[in-house]
Amino acid sequence: MNKLSLVLKKIFRVYPLQIFKDPLYLVIGIASIYIIIFLYLPIIVSITKILAQGISVDIVMSSLPVLWRSFVIALISTAISIAIAIPISYSLSFYLKDKEKIIVSVLIIAPYWVGTLLKMYSLAYLLLILENITNQRILYTETSLYLGMIYNYTPLAIIPIYLAMERIDRIYIDSARILGAKTLDLIFRVVLPISYPGLISGFVLVFTGSLGEMIVPQVLLGSPRYMLGQWIYELTFTFRRFGDASLLSLLYLILTLVVLGYVSRRNGAREIIL
């Protein structure tokens, strides 16, 4: 008994015991353990599923078109979202008064907190109404799919680009103007090169997010198994192929972490959220 308490004392004297002595560290420790159990452990468990359940060649082969489609759709929607986000961020940052900036940026960010399903349902409803007015097929086409992707993801591109533009020292703009730069020159040769980090984080956020999309294709295209997110869901709950689904989500996770790791070294994590 004595020996045990000695051993315990020895173990607990070392640094980790600070956690138990200091309630503040204890709080941080408990929260961390929670996140580890419910975020990191599941990821590890699903990786072990790849080995335990095995991968079927058939399913991997039939995943390829889904992966390719998701990749193309994500790339195109990201490009369009960035192309829309640039003029909006530029207008917002360089032409609006401070008070207007707050109001507009709140209006742009607020829908981000509203669930994707609700926004996509609303968009589908709007398109249906437009269909009735114009007598043209819009809903359940590629167009409506891209409209949905752009609707959902453009705010995520605007936020980092706008914040990067806000950080540009206005002296550069004034000197470029004095030296005779036209607005387009100013945008392409001064503003965009300086706000490059913002463009990259916008690109990464939109691309990684849209790649695994599940709600947008389901609601606006009306076809299941079209993009990666839907396919993972189907594999899990319809086919119960946990190994294959784990493999796909692991690849997706690695891609996301690699790209995001690259970005987060440049920008704070913070600006992405608020």
Next chain:
Amino acid sequence: MKRIGRFLALLIISIYLVFLYSPIIINILGSFSPRKYIIDLSTPTLHWFIEAFSNKDVIASSTNSIKLSIVSSLISSLTGFLVGYAYVMRRPRGFIDVMIYVPIIIPEIIEAFTLAIFYITLRVEMGFTTVLLGHLTFNIAYAFVIIRSRIDLIPREIINVARVLGANDLYILLRIVLPLALPAILSSIFLTFALSFDDLIKTLFTSGPGFKTLPVLIWSKVGRGGITPEINAITTIILLISLSISLVLTYIIRKDLEKLS
């Protein structure tokens, strides 16, 4: 020149805001229209709301949603507050990156899928608790981000003075930090409530057959031919709640951040 620029800028922004808000506004208006798929507000009606909420499934899943979001928002905001305070006082290295940044930033579908596999492996019966535990991971992260930035605004002198005068950590927490951080805690409660209430993907993966929330119910009905005035009525209510919460609170948070910088 400058005036034309400003005019163009305002035009671009207005067009975008119209694009962003017209689906939401049309959906809300449409739920009061007596005719299907045509917005005719000459005789607005509550018919679709009554129709929608006389359905047993809708009532059951609304109750589930409300319960889930209240519990999840209260737990996560309390945790976010305690952890935010502990973080500001101790600043452990790497904590934010690994424990807060990752849950927010990795795609929700990965979190949802791996958690489902985790539950399936453990043979846990899925229901309210499994969904709640899943929601807490992202809600704690958001609550932490919101509340910590407010605690950071509290001048350190106040805390130091209190400490010199003999206050311990608990006293400082309850009598100084809590009142000063209260606006952020309230914001966090509302925002995490909205996040939980609107969440589909994580709920769908971790809820099992017995437990349905409102978004899961809507999800099971949308798809081709799934747009009905009843669902408009349901989504209108959720949209009105979550959009007003997020508009008011992002404004408050923005104002706070303004002060910070």
